[in-house]
Amino acid sequence: MSTASPFLPYGKQCIDDEDVAAVAAALRGDYLTTGPTVGQFERAFADYVGARFAVASNSGTAALHLACMALGLGPGDHVVVPSVTFLATANAARFCGAEVIFADVDPHSGRMTAATLEEALARQPGFRPRAVLPVHLNGHCVDVAAIQALADRSGMAVIEDACHALGGLHAAGNDTRASVGACALSQLSCFSLHPVKTMTTGEGGVTTTNDEQLYRRMQLFRNHGMTRDAGEFTAAEQAFDTAGAALPWYYEMQELGPNYRITDIACALGLSQLRKLPSFVDRRRKLAAYYDRALADLAPRLTLIPRQPDDDPALHLYVVLVDFAAIGCSRSEAMAILKARGIGTQVHYLPVHRQPYYVRRYGTESLPGADAYYERALSIPLYPDMTEADAARVVTALHDLVS
Numbered sequence: 001m002s003t004a005s006p007f008l009p010y011g012k013q014c015i016d017d018e019d020v021a022a023v024a025a026a027l028r029g030d031y032l033t034t035g036p037t038v039g040q041f042e043r044a045f046a047d048y049v050g051a052r053f054a055v056a057s058n059s060g061t062a063a064l065h066l067a068c069m070a071l072g073l074g075p076g077d078h079v080v081v082p083s084v085t086f087l088a089t090a091n092a093a094r095f096c097g098a099e100v101i102f103a104d105v106d107p108h109s110g111r112m113t114a115a116t117l118e119e120a121l122a123r124q125p126g127f128r129p130r131a132v133l134p135v136h137l138n139g140h141c142v143d144v145a146a147i148q149a150l151a152d153r154s155g156m157a158v159i160e161d162a163c164h165a166l167g168g169l170h171a172a173g174n175d176t177r178a179s180v181g182a183c184a185l186s187q188l189s190c191f192s193l194h195p196v197k198t199m200t201t202g203e204g205g206v207t208t209t210n211d212e213q214l215y216r217r218m219q220l221f222r223n224h225g226m227t228r229d230a231g232e233f234t235a236a237e238q239a240f241d242t243a244g245a246a247l248p249w250y251y252e253m254q255e256l257g258p259n260y261r262i263t264d265i266a267c268a269l270g271l272s273q274l275r276k277l278p279s280f281v282d283r284r285r286k287l288a289a290y291y292d293r294a295l296a297d298l299a300p301r302l303t304l305i306p307r308q309p310d311d312d313p314a315l316h317l318y319v320v321l322v323d324f325a326a327i328g329c330s331r332s333e334a335m336a337i338l339k340a341r342g343i344g345t346q347v348h349y350l351p352v353h354r355q356p357y358y359v360r361r362y363g364t365e366s367l368p369g370a371d372a373y374y375e376r377a378l379s380i381p382l383y384p385d386m387t388e389a390d391a392a393r394v395v396t397a398l399h400d401l402v403s
């Protein structure tokens, strides 16, 4: 009797004894939150991606919202977001009261391009959006240089949603490459540290920037908009005693901010995971390269996502595009067939402009590139703990499904 093969989810975390020990040590420490490990993790993360500053928060959604708050987005403002993304990219702007203009995407890659961004701007000629949030879908970067050039001309800031792309490199013009998160061609980059992403802190997020003012604003917003720094107090009559010393209990709320603080426990896990990030990235690249080779001959029924020229991406998701009509099987049926063979799959994503909340707000829009991508997308298993045999099983099952 053969033993059943383990179920392969489309993605999952990679936790070892070192991670467990790091978390246990943090739990025995003096600070469970707002302690020194948060700053240590931020410094290490900023150094890894090559940015001057990093602000850690308790989710990728918080990381995006902090970026929008740092730019001062508010009611009356507009931002451009590609429709193929997770909800949080658009919602971050809505939390600030800003309105979202959905851009279409390239049907073959699911990514926003300079052309789809230009088309979105032309569709709403009365608006002057203040920011664009390109998404490095699956870990493949958008053409950052082209989008930044257009954003510059249109007076928009660029917030990269890099939640899928930690550890990758993108072309940055003049034959150079920049690390994702270095903000070489953007104001801000946002990451998620959810377990399914490239590294994890349980829940968590990071926003990186090279702009000290944006960095300080994000620190303020993360913690209720309050400061304990006497040098920043503005209400002198209640902050200082007659001798000019700051009152020892005093703090000042200068903006309206949520509590997006991350714990020292999470950051201890983050520091431990960060040390293994290069090996996670390396393993993801090897598995993706294997899929690239082993699935290439299934075209045109199953096609692969084209990468941005000159990039060296670190994929979070491995997506294949399947012509379900041609293989004579619906996506739901295909997912059930694969599941019965121990292979987990998922669909990333229903275009956000089709979500009932956004249809209510903006009406029914037509974004054919987003619809075409969504119709065919299927995410197959990709995570560092997968073995070659696991990946080969996925390839065999896809060959059987498609041929």
Ligand SMILES: *Cc1c(COP(=O)(O)O)cnc(C)c1O
Pocket (backbone or CB within 6 Å): 059, 060, 061, 062, 085, 086, 088, 089, 135, 161, 163, 164, 191, 192, 193, 194, 204, 205
């Ligand atoms: C995961 C993800 C987010 C949100 O991150 P959370 O940590 O789940 O809040 C935002 N954008 C994209 C593209 C994501 O994949």
